[in-house]
Amino acid sequence: MITQWFFTHVDRRGGIAIALLVAIAFLVPLSNLLLPETSPLHIPTYLVSLIGKYLTYALLAVALDLVWGFCGILSLGHGAFFALGGYAMGMYLMRQIGPRGVYADPVLPDFMVFLNWKELPWFWHGFDNFWFAALMVVLVPGALAFGFGWLAFRSRVTGVYLSIITQALTYALLLAFFRNDMGFGGNNGLTDFKDILGFNIQAGTTRSMLFAATALFLALAVFVSSFIIRSKLGKVLVGVRDAESRMRFLGYRVDRYKLFVWTISAMMAGIAGALYVPQVGIINPSEFEPANSIEAVIWVAVGGRGTIIGPIIGAVLVNFGKTYFTAAFPEIWLFALGALFIIVTLFLPKGILGLYGSWKTKLADHAARKKDSAPPPVAAENVHLPEPQAAE
Amino acid sequence: MKAQDTLLYLDGVSVSFDGFRAINNLSLVLQAGEMRAIIGPNGAGKTTMMDIITGKTKPDAGDVYFNGEVDLTRHDEAEIALLGIGRKFQKPTVFESHTVEDNLVLALSGPRSAFSALFHKQSANEAERIEDILYTIRLNGKRDWLAANLSHGQKQWLEIGMLLAQDPKLLLVDEPVAGMTDAETAETAKLLREIAKTRSVLVVEHDMHFVRELDAKVTCLHEGSVLAEGSLDFVSNDQRVIEVYLGR
Amino acid sequence: MRLNRLLSVFILMLGVCCHIVQSHAQTVDDAKLRPLVQALAGDNFEDTTKAISDLVKTGDPRVSKILDALSAGDLYLAKADKTVFLGKRDGSDYAATDALTGAKLDPVPRSAAEKIKVNNRLRRDIAAAVGGLTLMSDNIAERRSAAEAILKTRDPESIPLLDQAIAVEKDASVKALMQQAKAAAVLSSDAADDVKIAAITEVSAGNSRDALGLLTPLENVQGPVGEAAKAAIDSINTKLAFWNAVQNVVYGLSLGSVLLLAAIGLAITFGVMGVINMAHGEMVMIGAYTTFVVQQIIRTSAPGLFDYSLLIALPAAFLVSGGIGVVIERGIIRFLYGRPLETLLATWGISLVLQQAIRSWFGASNVQVGNPSWMAGSFDLGLITLTWSRLWIIVFSLSVFAILQLVLKKTMLGLRMRAVTQNRRMASSMGIRTPWVDALTFGLGSGIAGIAGVALSQIDNVSPNLGQGYIIDSFMVVVFGGVGNLWGTLVGAMSLGIANKFLEPFAGAVLGKIVVLVLIILFIQKRPRGLFALKGRAIEA
Amino acid sequence: MLTIENASLHYGAAQALRGVSLQVKPKSITCVLGRNGVGKTSMLRAIVGQHPLSSGSISFEGSALGRKPPYDRARAGIAFVPQGREIFPLLTVRENLATGFAAATRGNRNVPPEVFELFPVLKTMLGRRGGDLSGGQQQQLAIGRALVTRPKLLVLDEPTEGIQPSIIKDIGRAIQFLRDQAGLAILLVEQYLDFCRELADHVYIMDRGEIVHSGDAASLDKPEVRKFLTV
Amino acid sequence: ADDTIKVGILHSLSGTMAISETTLKDTMLFLIDEQNKKGGVLGKKLEAVVVDPASDWPLFAEKARQLIEQDKVAAVFGCWTSSSRKSVLPVFEELNSMLFYPVQYEGEESSRNVFYTGAAPNQQAIPAVDYLAKEEGVERWVLAGTDYVYPQTTNKILKAYLNAKGVKDEDIMINYTPFGQSDWQTIVSDIKKFGSTGKKTAVVSTINGDANVPFYKELANQGIKAEDIPVVAFSVGEEELAGLDTKPLVGHLAAWNYFQSVDADANAEFIKEWHAYTKNDKRVTNDPMEATYIGFNMWVKAVEAAGTTDSNAVIDSIVGTSVPNLSGGYATMMPNHHITKPVLIGEVQDDGQFDIVYQTPGLVVGDEWSDYLPGSKDLISDWRKPMSCGNFNIVSGKCGGVTN
Ligand SMILES: Nc1ncnc2c1ncn2[C@@H]1O[C@H](COP(=O)(O)OP(=O)(O)OP(=O)(O)O)[C@@H](O)[C@H]1O
């Protein structure tokens, strides 16, 4: 029953991805915690946190692809939602420190004592409660996205105009969060976390649990995305992407549809940020940097825009590349990364997943030409913008 | 109010673009269940008139009422579509990265809210209607094709199919037979006549054979206002219509 | 600190006496003067201060030259024979002249000499002392700087001297300056009230800001002087408020023209061609580095041409950046037409590669790009100061704009560019060589970015990160103005510049910037296609 | 003038032309008819170089066109009026016409007067943006633009689509005029049978990517030919 | 392999901070090279492990973890910005490794695993202000900075300090600008206005990084001379001046603990070898390089003393270690993990160097918890046993914030 329900909403690839994610959610922590360090299957804590971080990026990429890949909204400011979720979580972790801060103030976080603040600003109240913080993790990015989207979509801001104002949004937040007066620790951000839900944040078990939570949330996100995309709503979104005004003439309130996915996507990004913070141990305004958001777009493009698992592959691959290159060729790694991006665009126009897709069609192509039969139907699972001929 | 008892009521509508008057004090009334053919020279304002009715262009002056009471100038495109006005565009616009079938699914009448779309399940009835339409527009063999890969004429058909799926009270059809063979043209005329039994239809065409086959009252627009109105024979014998439109 | 002040007063007084002596005994024996000069190379600043006052006491006209040299840091001590000489750097040597006689000496290797140290205090003292010495100089520039020096010290003791100088001064502007200086000195003396009130009138006629500085301390004085000062201050303040607004506009235009320069190339590659060109900033950066290289070559092989370095750099930067643009277009972008979003990915990659290439080649740190003399310094426009570099940049950016507008609107190339970007396939079928036009268009946009780099190198630092600093602003400007409309880019840049400058004074630079960003977001809601939106069906087609 | 031999064309896996052969003679009007989606437009795209052939060849004035890019073909004298008009939306009418100068020889960089005689509206709308014109006006502009290049061969894809009857007649007359007076060869794809019958010196009928009939205009009335044009 | 000792180098080689940090990476490679020529440490050669955290703070944490856990380095030399240090700090504490941090910073931190070889505010800002007040007779102050933690803190400390010395609020102007500010017209003209009241005015600049060049260019172009309104900066050194034509800037000041122009044998030697190593006799040296030099030598000495590279042993043995600095004296690691330094004030010269116009008579001990901030004046740090506490409150007699 449930499996049937599940498979009507998820395609084969999505199903495999979900299964894989659930599996690693259990296997990686188990291997890290139970296997002896000498075992070849042991995954060191270092890797657990690293992959955990990649997976939070992947979650951000999935969120971004939901709006960009399927609805044509190129957000150059998704990092803002990610960072806001991160800050909400960071505030909780900050409050958990309690009197163990360097100035031993029972209530005020260190940076406030140090700025000589006398009491907790109003917006810090409640964050000592995990569930409140968890709520804020989705609510704050969600509300910002809703307000922003409500304005922008209603005014029919589209295309690059929308992209640039999302960039302006994250840039403005970057500048704002840099200021000490904002009450979020200025450029140093929030750090020095001690524990989460009572568990020591640096303990191996906590790290493993955070990892598992990330993998499971990512699986959930894949499911939610699949569910949306495979529903009629998903078709409407793709329609909006291709011909927005035509959709209106069919009676669809395009702005509401956009607002819906936009907000969902921002919430997903917020969750990604919240999972990210305890795993890297710091959140600061640099997360708002426009370049970060652009990078997220690039993960999606590398993996394959408009597919559900492409963004995951892209995020993990690009970040793995970064990890590897920055250590292996610290002096010239930008050449390698830059070349990777150029090569992907030139040779894999549909991203890495597209490569797989185009193999399949090539094979089919070949078969079709041989048989010289009528053209086969084009598989609908891999939906892309039609591409006009290149020059010449 | 005069607008009452009419399906579509335009009175004194004007619109200009950068000083150019595309629609000039245009008045036009359409009764429920009526089919009307609109002809007129290129640039007479036919498409612009449809833009006004569907909310794409806001008129500078004049009244536009639907169903006798709804002031269309106060509604946006989506609301107007939901009121029951469907449109086929002059230049076929379909959703290129959807399959032919999905194009129809999207157009199919039904609730339009985001939540209902999220949890929508296709009913047997809907499936059957899509089947019918596919058959009507002769694209049942290509139901799984991406719309992008259709030829020009096939897109025209698909767009007509979408209009059918939408099941509106008033159909605005802009040049439906452009790019169709003569046989298809006849077919289309038949189809529209069929539809006009239960709905109202406003057709713009330049193909006089087709207009004749529609067997409907004809309005000829010129420079943004009505030049002549009446039966096809009446209109096509009007000297001014011959002068500006039909030619000798 | 009191001490300093007293000391300078003292020196000045000496200067005054000397001056009076001067007419009798023109020069002093070299033999007497030399040990005094030698004493300038004392062990600490106190010794040097004393040596200066001893020198000034002699009243010898050569003293002012020596002290000027000391102030400019051109006085050296030869380590070997401990003699003080006047040095100019010349390769690894100093071209040396005798400090007193000006006779040419053998060049001294750099390692064999030690600079005689001065600090700001000494420099101020010297300026004041030399001012006393040169108030009657034959050289008008020296007299002017002497008067300026007194205007700064406002020393009552110099009043008689000033009177004397004013009596014989021929040049009107210098005379006015001297009168200002005298009035200033009067205000800080304990002259009678009516004299002071006259001085207040005199002072408030001059540069208002300096006047404000002079008058503010008098504001709280009881009696007519205080009142007169208050009235003068009020009138000055009204004047200043007006000029503040003017300043905001002018500085805003200046900021706007920088934004315009940075964005205008992007208005081509992005606005006209639709390439989301993330490597635009790097084109600007390459232009700036080209300027550096040009200057470097000029410095080593033709130092006399330095003032023309920017004029040479302009075409060079256009060609270098433009050439790289053409290569990028032919090598990468051309495969991406019709996939605008993917140009983002590829150009981002290009930007990383270019940044790293420059970093590997020129190093990660800033390189030094100098201002030619006509770019340096500033001039006063009413009560505001505008630097030449800013003025030239305004002029330059407007000319670039005008030329570009001409090219796009009036030439065949411009027409073809627009045709190709609107419908590449059809343009080709009309006989337009699309590959050519594409390459030229992208090259033009990149080349213009390059010449923007030449201008920006004059006001910003030249490092591999230069471009990153402008890319966001550039996109903001192009989009705010309305994509595809050059006028929009112009007006957009200027209005953002001016808005920024009006917000900065009361919101602060940081909040001001945030407010501008928020305003952009809100503005786009009102005009979803930018300031100069194209309207009509043409857009939806 | 123009010879197509055994041409095939694919869109990815889908084959749109299957061994098409066709000839256009100088100073003549050749008309191609066929139902929707049979490959007419595809053939024209191959002629003007907008889509490569997968096999077969096309030669123009005796020399093979091979993989020549469209602009070279335009410069060689092939002008194209595409289906769907494809005018440059943001260029003014005047500028749209001026794009044709690229293919014209130096002395010919002006708009030939016939264009305005044929389509007087264009003259009144020179300053308006192409994209703002009505559908029919755009079609007229597209034909005018093609004539600016002073072609030897004019390729028209459903030029009457969306055009008012009087102008259709004008276009017909113009096409004849171009053949007779200017000596152009004309290749015309049409759905509008009467129009074809009146003008054509030679007709081809296509079905499913193949040429299924070739003959003179009168042959169009034969029932075995008619069957290719019915539903 | 066991025949080498690995040393981690964690400086950004790309991104915004590469401008400053690349030199420090080169310095470390140079120092390691020199040390190996001398036979290495504990008879083993040193091996540098270079990574690029790319000016990206979370990447700093990732790379730190990688260096310690994967590459098993004995110590890490790195970071520039406070954000990057804050981001790696938990990693070093968790994995109990050592970080040598060579840049001046805002203080208010003391970790068992971090050694702060750059200046604390009291080793830079306060002496600079004293100098201006005493030598230049400055009575009015512009505190201009980039809007982030270091300038904010430094200015807070300075304001408290100036107020305590009787400077009124109206004689202090505080101005903040965003990162990478490049348009300084308004601010420079404001400074000019502020300085035209007749009272001697100076600017204390905590403007950071890239923003300095356009700031000084604007100063020079608007004709603000050092004699009129001197600017004393805490982040402008030889490296930054390399991008500027310094002729119009002669006389402006900087406060550091080292200048390339320091007249000491150790310095001459160091510069000579540095030029030889980089094969470029134009390469300048600067204060963070000296801090790196000191930190590295202290680590070497402590390792030799402990006879092992084990963190616990080295951390215990390093306190009290003295090594020569480059200005002819000695630097000693204090129990608070900060070091002793002389404070130098230099005036910009037309050749891009600084002329030292003042030097504190003795060495100044880095003060991690500022005496001028109410929250921290009661705190001290002493990592020696038995106290072993980074934030001991002398009033309550307790060590705050101890975990595990
Ligand atoms: N946005 C606009 N800006 C300027 N002119 C416009 C605009 N929209 C329409 N027009 C002009 O308005 C007139 C009416 O155009 P419209 O498209 O309504 O004509 P039409 O009757 O549909 O013609 P056709 O039969 O050729 O399709 C035309 O002359 C057209 O050029």
Ligand SMILES: Nc1ncnc2c1ncn2[C@@H]1O[C@H](COP(=O)(O)OP(=O)(O)OP(=O)(O)O)[C@@H](O)[C@H]1O
């Ligand atoms: N870009 C494309 N990609 C894939 N298939 C295409 C593409 N364009 C056309 N086709 C297919 O090729 C076949 C021939 O199309 P073509 O446009 O040549 O038809 P046509 O004869 O011009 O029809 P119409 O009369 O409708 O214009 C059609 O079946 C169409 O679906």
Ligand SMILES: [Mg+2]
């Ligand atoms: Mg129309």
Ligand SMILES: [Mg+2]
């Ligand atoms: Mg066709």
